[in-house]
Amino acid sequence: MNSFSGFIPSTFGNLRNLEWLTLYDNNLTSSTLDLSFLSSLSNCKSLTHISLSNNPLDGILPRTYVGNLSHSLKNFYMYNCNVSGGIPEEITNLTDLTTIVLGGNKLNGSIPITLGKLQKLQDVDLEYNQLEGSIPDSICLSVELYELELGGNKLSGSIPACFSNMTFLKVLSLGSNELTSIPLNFWSLKDILDLNLSSNCFSGPLPLEIRNLKALIEIDFSMNNFSGIIPMEIGSLKNLENLFLEYNRLEGSIPDSFGDLISLKSLNLSYNNLSGTIPVSLEKLSYLKDLNLSFNKLKGEIPRGGSFGNFSAESFKGNELLCGSPNLQVPPCKASIHRTSRKNALILGIVLPFSTIFMTAIILFIIKYQKREKGPPNDPNMPPVFNLQCGRAFKSFDVECAMMKSIRHRNLVKVISSCSNEELNIMIDVASALEYLHFGYSAPVIHCDLKPSNVLLDDNMVAHLSDFGIAKLLTGEDQSMTQTQTLATIGYMAPEYGREGQVSTNGDVYSFGIMLMETFTRKKPTDELFNGEMTLKHWVNDCLPISTMEVVDANLLSQEDIHFVAKEQCVSFVFNLALECTVESPEQRINAKEIVAKLLKIRDSLLRNVY
Structure with missing residues (x-):
């Protein structure tokens, strides 16, 4: 965790008694493409721990060098080192290995079937690479495996049925792959704590057998094709703290049994087809901090007790038939609603849909009329x-x-480039840079002036964040915010920055959200369309529930495209992420780590459905 640079010396092999080599979080590279410094380490017969993570090694993982390392080696960390090539089968020579961390690289090919020979393995992290094929059954031979992270690859097929034999398994992350089925005996993993199956191709109903996983603390099944009702049996998972089921095709009501999830802190059921009322039983969840029920078909009064007093309109938007407190941006509930006669209920059932259609038509007409009045973007007189x-x-x-x-x-x-189809990758690059600034050092760095003109692209269309002229380093006891008298760019700076000169990592997140909107709408926040109360953020927020096509750049999305539905869903995800970045309250904005994770999910979903 320093600023060392240059080549990793090949003379480490002279340290014959070396046991630990930790060089992580620096700027070190290899003098050769084959990472030859690893060869010298074969002389260190007592070596038990190697940590090279977060260094730009920029090489190919060598088969022979890895296999010749000390047979006493227990921990091998090479996370986020820009290493490519396949995972060498020779790694199975290291029979004492308990930890392999090779995530965040460019490793390709398949997971070696010989990996199961490492029977002392406890932690395997191969996430965010380019691995393909199926998950080999042989991995189940590593019976002591405690944590298995394979997310962010291109793995396909079924989860191996033999996973049910891995009784020590506590953390399983398979998100952002192309997996299609879950064996029935998988639900016998009664001691698993963290289960991530998000952004895959799983379909069908959620199994009732999920009740067997009594120890579960987190479930992430988001961005799949799960359908049917949410089983009430989930309510028996008393230790569950985080439940993510967003972006599926779930229907029916939210089970009353959710009120029994006494440890629940986060619940996301957004973007499904859920109907009925919000169970009053949720008021019992005293630890619930994050709730997202948006974009379903829920109706009736929003509960007021328990943690519900802390939730904002963002938790409930997109449910047109909800009512409750005005600060939640829903209509007030009518006191007489429960005494309405059957005749009146019938009239409401007929009139309400027609009035909704009528108002939607008026809004669409106004938007289209405004566009026509502005004239075409490319004036022939130019x-x-x-x-x-x-x-x-x-x-x-x-x-x-x-x-x-x-x-x-x-x-x-400053010129960005003439790109037209790399927008999503560029924004992932910018978000990754932001994540590093906010979390990569002991003291967070705030850029303070995030905008498109401060993003430069290299020959490979990789984005680089630049211009740190007014950046701030958060030091001292309070590392959450600081004050400044330096003014950032109008349109991109967060409200609290403009009002009070208050800068924080949350302010950078707000600016990123505006950039995200600008990238996908092709409208600057200072566009003449926006004046008075109407801003780019409000325009996207108001138009999005009606139609994504109203706000998206026409060059990015066309209804004639054979993949229109998948691409439209992707763009919708992007705009909703942008709105999460730009909520009014700084404390309620998501952070850069969450932004990167969500953008990667969106990209993986798009690639899976289109390419």
């Missing part, structure tokens, strides 16, 4: 260089980008 329908314009712009992306000066215009 000089040809500025007319983007002219073929020479693209060539001219590409030439300008090629020249200017390699130079940098405070008095030169």
